[in-house]
Amino acid sequence: MHCFWKPEGMPPRTLVPGVTAKIASGERMMFSLVTLAPDAVVPTHSHPHEQMGMLVSGTMEFTIEGETWRLSGSEMYFVPGGVPHAAKAGPGGAVALDAFSPPREEYR
Amino acid sequence: MHCFWKPEGMPPRTLVPGVTAKIASGERMMFSLVTLAPDAVVPTHSHPHEQMGMLVSGTMEFTIEGETWRLSGSEMYFVPGGVPHAAKAGPGGAVALDAFSPPREEYR
Numbered sequence: 601m602h603c604f605w606k607p608e609g610m611p612p613r614t615l616v617p618g619v620t621a622k623i624a625s626g627e628r629m630m631f632s633l634v635t636l637a638p639d640a641v642v643p644t645h646s647h648p649h650e651q652m653g654m655l656v657s658g659t660m661e662f663t664i665e666g667e668t669w670r671l672s673g674s675e676m677y678f679v680p681g682g683v684p685h686a687a688k689a690g691p692g693g694a695v696a697l698d699a700f701s702p703p704r705e706e707y708r
Numbered sequence: 709m710h711c712f713w714k715p716e717g718m719p720p721r722t723l724v725p726g727v728t729a730k731i732a733s734g735e736r737m738m739f740s741l742v743t744l745a746p747d748a749v750v751p752t753h754s755h756p757h758e759q760m761g762m763l764v765s766g767t768m769e770f771t772i773e774g775e776t777w778r779l780s781g782s783e784m785y786f787v788p789g790g791v792p793h794a795a796k797a798g799p800g801g802a803v804a805l806d807a808f809s810p811p812r813e814e815y816r
Contacts, residue, residue, distance in 0.1 A: 602772040602791060605784040626786045628758045628809040629737060633782060650736045654805055656764065656782065664710040671712075674741060674764065674803075678711040678734045685710075695782075697762055699807045701736040 607633055613707070616642055618689075621698075623707045630703035634696045636660065636689035644686040651679040653698040659690030715741055721815070724750055726797075729806075731815045738811035742804045744768065744797035752794040759787040761806040767798030 605624045610633075612620035618640030624631040636642075636658070644663070653662075655671045662669050662677050663686045669677070671694075679685045687696075700707075713732045718741075720728035726748030732739040744750075744766070752771070761770075763779045770777050770785050771794045777785070779802075787793045795804075808815075 602775070602788060602793075603786040604770070604772075604777045604779075605786075607782050607784070624760070624784050624786065626758055626760050626809075627788060629760050629807055631760055631762065631784055631807070633762070633784070650734055652732070652734045652737050652739055652807065654739065654741070662712070664712075667710070669712045674715050674805075676713040676715070676732050676739055676741070678713075678732065680710060680735060683710060697782075697805060699737055699739070699760065701734075701809050 625703050625708060628701055630700045630707060632698040632700065632707065634698055636694045638689060638691050638693045640689045642687040644684050646682055646684045647704065648681045649700040649702060649704055650681045651698055651700055653677050653696050656695040656697055658692050658694030660694040660696060661688045733811050733816060736809055738808045738815060740806040740808065740815065742806055744795070744802045746797060746799050746801045748797045750795040752792050754790055754792045755812065756789045757808040757810055757812055758789045759806055759808055761785050761804050764803040764805055766800050766802030768802040768804060769796045
């Protein structure tokens with residue numbers, strides 16, 4: 601069954617302080633539209649799910665296996681399953697779209 | 709191996725007239741950052757890969773199994789594998805991020 605989603609109608613879910621997400625699930629993939637408050641931090645973590653993401657607005661530092669990129673524009677990243685990563689929003693905050701495969705059951 | 713991508717450095721690939729994409733591949737997923745010229749049309753087609761997408765800028769009509777939504781903002785869509793879908797950019801063009809799982813080998 602296909603779906604369309606309007607973010608305005610989706611309840612935000614708090615991931616960590618200052619970081620909320622709106623979740624849309626397919627079958628093999630899940631989208632998480634993440635809003636980070638200015639300077640908000642997602643501490644280093646890992647999960648078995650593959651993650652790809654794209655910055656939508658603002659700026660963000662994204663660290664994967666100890667390598668940090670300062671993202672701007674529509675820059676993208678790929679985190680293989682099980683690999684430690686972290687994020688920190690810039691001073692103006694950030695919005696990013698994360699995609700997970702398989703979907704993260706804990707976010708449904 | 710993790711990756712970061714800057715869209716400015718990625719070669720655009722023409723999908724159909726007026727529609728180009730920049731492709732980034734993971735293992736289970738592929739991102740396609742699609743730019744549609746004003747009123748550009750992606751004709752009805754299907755593929756076995758699951759597709760989820762989000763409008764990044766502009767406006768776009770997206771049709772799945774005959775149901776058409778006029779997308780604006782950061783609206784999202786899910787197209788199960790094998791389901792016919794089509795798109796048409798609005799008069800100002802559009803940018804959308806599509807994610808496929810599994811990756812589309814023909815785009816690598």
